[in-house]
Amino acid sequence: MASTRPDGRRPDELRPVRILTGVQKDPAGSVQIELGQTKVLCAASISDGVPGWMKGKGRGWLTAEYAMLPGAVPNRGARAPGGRGTEIQRLIGRALRAAVDLAALGERTLTLDCDVLQADAGTRVASITGGWLAARLAFDRLVHDHQLARTPLTRQLVAISCALVDGQAVLDPCYDEDHRAQVDANFVLDDQGRLVEVQATAEGQPFERAQLDAMLELAAQGARRLLEAQQAALAAVQPQK
């Protein structure tokens, strides 16, 4: 069957993925991830101490901030994040905490800044996939600097979007598809194919269990390719001396 996707992709095909490391010199972990035209800069910074409500428990914390540059969207977006940004940064932080042993981190905080340079759908999943790599690099630096004996990372993690467009489940929708989708879904998966977060939302018509299942299948396929892209980017990092 000929593809009907606006950019000619198959239903189960990701947009081109590009992952750069070391884009900013100051953060402990710095990653730029691109999913097609979507570009997100992920910076992982580690500081001593934890928020007040966590003090004295010997455990660390991981939190995320998500923002868009005004020029990342048509018609200049506002800088103030608003409710959508709050929801997204809570998702990013929650997802990545599921990959970290906070007790092993000790009373330190990893702050992950996800700044969208260009938005074309999928910014939250790109933030999680790129953010995992930034966190990995930051933890590696702690180990390299003998501040930690071993990395507190417990698993590899990626995130991917699916949508139901014109009745068909598609992987990694671009803006044009996202805009007219009946259902938007985001999935966070680990390197064993297990689920960390499932979010599916009807935009208009409710959906059937079978449609949710179809999107879960696509997500599992896409996740494998993103896990490989993370590993390839890691392999390309210049080892620290």
Added chain:
Amino acid sequence: MASTRPDGRRPDELRPVRILTGVQKDPAGSVQIELGQTKVLCAASISDGVPGWMKGKGRGWLTAEYAMLPGAVPNRGARAPGGRGTEIQRLIGRALRAAVDLAALGERTLTLDCDVLQADAGTRVASITGGWLAARLAFDRLVHDHQLARTPLTRQLVAISCALVDGQAVLDPCYDEDHRAQVDANFVLDDQGRLVEVQATAEGQPFERAQLDAMLELAAQGARRLLEAQQAALAAVQPQK
């Protein structure tokens, strides 16, 4: 098998559900919903006009605000809602908009206030289930007052939580279960058993597809009983003269 739930329920058993209408005299639709010890006051108010970005399209809007009274939780909660409240009120609004024909509403706004009087897990799903009924009553009043020819409500909607506790899927967890759950999940379903929103989050360990499926099954069962409770509360409303 003997139940291991703290309050002696079966895994597929809801807490006692109680729905009162007309609790506040001023809102167009007023509902108090109780799921066990959780109590939420839902008030639906209708005003002319829509937010600025929607003006001139002849369509209406539905938005929700969610807050907790400080005394609703142990150790006095803060009034400022914060990120969790923002996330919840976005979910409530999004879910209920899926049950409303905004074009049929015309340039009016339904604001749904969900104020938690007492919190014992499940406040967001109680807000949606009670909120749907408050919206129904408010729209009925518009029809009764000849402001609308027919209700803009397109379907009946409920929401329900599930959790994975000690490896077992349970319906409608209370606070003690919610607190130590491996997975928290919230589902919004319509009167045909179709899905409007699916949210499942690993708290610690990732989960398998089969575990998600078990929770989806429980949710479908619980939804049927909540749909009946909404209908019973509606039947008890004194018809307006």
Added chain:
Amino acid sequence: MASTRPDGRRPDELRPVRILTGVQKDPAGSVQIELGQTKVLCAASISDGVPGWMKGKGRGWLTAEYAMLPGAVPNRGARAPGGRGTEIQRLIGRALRAAVDLAALGERTLTLDCDVLQADAGTRVASITGGWLAARLAFDRLVHDHQLARTPLTRQLVAISCALVDGQAVLDPCYDEDHRAQVDANFVLDDQGRLVEVQATAEGQPFERAQLDAMLELAAQGARRLLEAQQAALAAVQPQK
């Protein structure tokens, strides 16, 4: 003389008073007070420590927060309290501090949350009358739990409104009277009939000393009945074991 009050009351007659305790399970003291259609939920919470400017003096503090649910008034009220709310919560806190020996409380803070569920005039005086009882219950719990040797409460306190309507002084005006009153007055009195706070405001025409005196007389009568209602509610509280 036939009454001219909208609800048929005599000029010196209170609306029906109803006081419930233990409405919320978490606060140390929980009271719902109703004056006619006005309903306020009063929650007294006690925490260790005092605000920064009071530290190290060995004295406690009592502060109040006052808010209205949006559905408590016609046309949906805003959540942000604004100047009126600030003025009212300062009055509540000031009045109740006059009934507490802050040195005997030690470095603890009692926070009194007064949340108006339904507003029909008199919300601030209901908050003080209900708030005194919530504070009483919270202090009793501290004594019961052996955290304090004796209650820091020094006196019983109630508050009541009066108004000048069509030239006549009336006790406890309802919304319809309040709305067209020439003078609004609020009084806080103790169990000896002494004054803790007097506030009288001309809405339009100034008023004479004799008119202030007439309202002071009515307030003294109403106060006695409210003091009895507080005692009756206290007597009904299940003793803690």
Added chain:
Amino acid sequence: MASTRPDGRRPDELRPVRILTGVQKDPAGSVQIELGQTKVLCAASISDGVPGWMKGKGRGWLTAEYAMLPGAVPNRGARAPGGRGTEIQRLIGRALRAAVDLAALGERTLTLDCDVLQADAGTRVASITGGWLAARLAFDRLVHDHQLARTPLTRQLVAISCALVDGQAVLDPCYDEDHRAQVDANFVLDDQGRLVEVQATAEGQPFERAQLDAMLELAAQGARRLLEAQQAALAAVQPQK
């Protein structure tokens, strides 16, 4: 009997009153009032239009802002007004609106800025007494400029404090008295000796009706002298050509 007041005044004696007009060149009415060491700058500005909630009724509005310069108090005060400032500016606005025919003002707003240059007790009553004069001058300018046919001012108004110190009622307490007073009271009176606002607050011990009466007597005396001081300041204003 020899006075026991810290500055040697009789119980019924005001501090020296000084009223200057035209202190700032830009406001329509500009007054600096001094009660002993207390100094307040009152500026009345008139603008076209009224706040949104009043539009289209053909009526005007009068609102007040009250602030202290940081250097007006010992230990540098904060600029943010806080609850106390909110309460005071509401009192100032409410009191002065009782002296204005808002319908005669038309859809205009008089904003009265009361900025305390030096605080030594009595800043709120000085603001009302000085503010009335600033409003009078501003309205006179509107009449002089043929924007209004007659002044919308309906009466002359002053405000004065009293206190109960060591069991004795005193007029116009200075800071040292105010600080250790058992009762603080503020009164707003018109040129007929009638009451516009009565506020009396127990600081510690409740008070008797007789003590309130004694303060009301002193206030009536002090008001007469302040009414004269306003008239003298008016008489000294250079007539506008």
Added chain:
Amino acid sequence: MASTRPDGRRPDELRPVRILTGVQKDPAGSVQIELGQTKVLCAASISDGVPGWMKGKGRGWLTAEYAMLPGAVPNRGARAPGGRGTEIQRLIGRALRAAVDLAALGERTLTLDCDVLQADAGTRVASITGGWLAARLAFDRLVHDHQLARTPLTRQLVAISCALVDGQAVLDPCYDEDHRAQVDANFVLDDQGRLVEVQATAEGQPFERAQLDAMLELAAQGARRLLEAQQAALAAVQPQK
């Protein structure tokens, strides 16, 4: 050549300068400075401690706040300072810190409040010139009270504006000149004629080096007269006993 300045001054002539000390009783240093119709109240307060980011270094801090009373300008100005106020108070603080040995001050903070009572151009330079004197008086009090062995002031400082109006450089422009100037410039100079801050801004057409030089010459002349005015005000201060 006949002057073309609106108030008849020569191009190199300051407006009348008036400096009063001790205007407010509470601040450690209190100065009112007037440049023609511009009037600024400068209050220097000293407190123990420094901002968090400076703690533990044994050094002090000097910071400034700049605000305008609403009645200081035509058409009532807003109280919120906004970007312009932020820029000005940063300039004031930065300039005065260049005259203070922060190590000699110890961990204390001097807060300089500059409140504009009346604005007619030149408020920021008046704030610096008056602020230096207020700081001098405050430091003198610390020395007098044996809290410091010697003043931490390292030099005398003044500030002055120039403008390019109709192609001619003028000193100390008034509002009418400032309003139609091609270039606005502000200079901070010390008692050796050296520069502490230079700011020149084209309003419309760019300017030549020669025009900047002409303004620098005028500023050097004006600075000498302001340094004398500061000294004269100091000489008039009643010595503290």
Added chain:
Amino acid sequence: MASTRPDGRRPDELRPVRILTGVQKDPAGSVQIELGQTKVLCAASISDGVPGWMKGKGRGWLTAEYAMLPGAVPNRGARAPGGRGTEIQRLIGRALRAAVDLAALGERTLTLDCDVLQADAGTRVASITGGWLAARLAFDRLVHDHQLARTPLTRQLVAISCALVDGQAVLDPCYDEDHRAQVDANFVLDDQGRLVEVQATAEGQPFERAQLDAMLELAAQGARRLLEAQQAALAAVQPQK
């Protein structure tokens, strides 16, 4: 003489300059400028209408926002811009307005967003130099789209920093120099070598006129090279069809 600059540059040598266009697809003008390690993304967006206080005059407006990504500096910077950011964005907006005929722009607003991706001194001057080019591209698009008959740009503009380090004037200081400079200076110049803005600030010791002159000379040299770099970047832009 051998250079003593940390990166081996001559005193009058700029860091490598790199200017990219079209970095973001949505803004009308998009430029990334790099001065050594400093990288700033400049996005010029044009919208219809002007701020409220400018309406109805037929003139346009240009405003700037300046922000740093948290990862642009060591130790993760805060997102909230604070006073420094306010001061910088006011400078950027003021400087670029000096190059635009606002009447020729009509009632449109150009918003220039300057987001610092990596900071190593000179971010404000890079923002102005890059911002001019972004504005040029945005205006060219308006002309190309027949919305304007000709560009409202009136001149070419660049900005450059100088510093006094160890007694020597240097051009375009890097972070290490900036940090220990005695004087920081920023200059905005046009293509005729005329001045648009001069800012020089003593960090510690005041400076002499001759030192200001030396920095002005260096700035004039550096400006010529930046003007060429802007032209080269313009020449490389793909002509729009």
